Amino acid sequence: MPALNSGLILITGASGYIGTYTVEVALKAGYAVRLAVRSADKGEYLKTRFAEYKDLVSYTIVKDMDAKGxxxxxxxGIDGVIHLASPVDLGFAGLASDMIAEAVTGVDNLLKALASTSTKRVVLxxxxxxxGPAMRPVEEQGTKKVVYTEAQWNDANVAEALKLEAAAPGHIKYAASKNEAEREFWKWIKANHPAFDGVAILPAFNFGPPTQYGLGIPESVSIITPWLKPGxxxxxxxxxxAGMVDVRDVAYATVKALSTPEAGGERYILSAHTLFNNDLAIGATSDEANAAGLTRGNTDPAFRAELDSKAIIYDGSKAEKAFGFKYRGKDETIAETVKTIHKNRAGAPL
Incomplete structure (x- = not known):
């Protein structure tokens, strides 16, 4: 199976939360990187951030990934691709079918462009x-443990999203868009027999210090925002x-997927731990300088074990074995995220 240990790689969505960490890992691994960004400001931000690698970093502007060509x-001239760019808006109020179409078209446009290149591998x-679902319905909370693996697909959320369209909850629309974009990825490769193979990386909620362009609160981290305020x-x-994982572990595994021969044609869940509001509350108050008046979580190990005993489990063990790493700890990652959010915002209201 094709694999890539050196050369020039294209990273889309490079200025985003996962993107900035992925660029860093790729550069440290010795790849030259071409960064696909939506604006020159984002490209210059990345060139400045990675100035020590100036001879290995360039960028290209892709304003609309859905545009033809x-x-x-x-x-x-690229040798491999890490495709991170995709619509991520859990508050999207439009039609679910529009969000799905945008994600699918973005994948299609990239793969069609790659058809005549010497690219060896594409990591999606x-x-x-x-x-599986991003969160369990309230009526099903605490019922029974459910384990998901790479063998499963979340077609249920696709059906729900298309039935409800604009009225579908944002997380359902997002799940449907990710499901259908990945389905299209594998369908296109199977139908077109390109010179490259594919790998899909499936992370849970990402946490870790925000380093992306703008340094705001990333979409996946935004679920902690209510716990950073009183009340x-x-x-x-x-x-x-639906579980959590450190964004730095995601970046590591994503780059490692380029150079691991047996990864071709595989899906890899990246999920290290269960995730409850209790974990977010504990993390929000871990920064004592900013914890006054906040609702505190229950740190009793017995309480946390009881929650875990009836949790949604996304089994991320396949990725650990394939890419040779161990996931970072839950409490440490969330605490570090909170500390960085406060530092980046420098007292500005949430």
Whole structure:
């Protein structure tokens, strides 16, 4: 199977949360990187951030990844691709079918542009919501443990999103878009028999210090925002999300997927831990300088073990074995995220 240990790689979505860490890992691994960004400001931000690698960093502007031929210039002369760019808006109010179409078209445009290149491997950032739900419905909270693996697909959320369209919850629309974009990825490769193979990376909710352009609160991290303000509802501490993973582990595994021969044709869940509102509350108050008046989580190991005993589990062990790493700890990652959010905002209101 094709694999890539050196050469020039294209990274789309490079200025984003996962993107900035992925660029760093790729550069440290010895790759030259061409960064696909939506504006020159974002490209210059990345060149400045990685100034020590100036001879290995360039960028190209792709304003609209859905436009015909959007990636034609970006892919010239590249050896591999890490495709991170995809619509991420959990508050999207439009039609679910529009969000799905945008994600699918972005994948299609990239793959079509790559068809006539000498690219060896394409790594697609998908999501655990391509195998199961982003969060468990309130009525199902604390019922039974459910384990998801790479063998499953989240077609249920696709059907729900298309049935409800604009009325579908944002996380359902997002899950449907990720599911269908990844389905298209594998369908296109199977139908067109390109010279390159594919790998799909499926992370859970990403946490870790924000370093992306703008240094705001990333979409996946935004679920902690209510717990960073007074008045969060302690009765919802047992509310459950689709697991979590440190963004730095995602970046490592994503780059490692380029050079691991046996990764070709595989999906890899990246999920290290269960995730509840209780974990977010504990993390929000870990920065004591900013914890006054906040709702505190329950740190009792027995309480946390009880939550885990009936949790959604996204099994991320396959990635650990394939890429030879160990996931970072949950509490440490969330605490570090909170500390960086406060530092980046420098007292500005949330």
């Amino acid at each position: 959007a990636y034609d210039e970006a892919v010239a 950032l998908s999501s655990v919501v391509s195998v 969060a509802d302690a009765s919802t501490l047992n509310f459950e999300f």
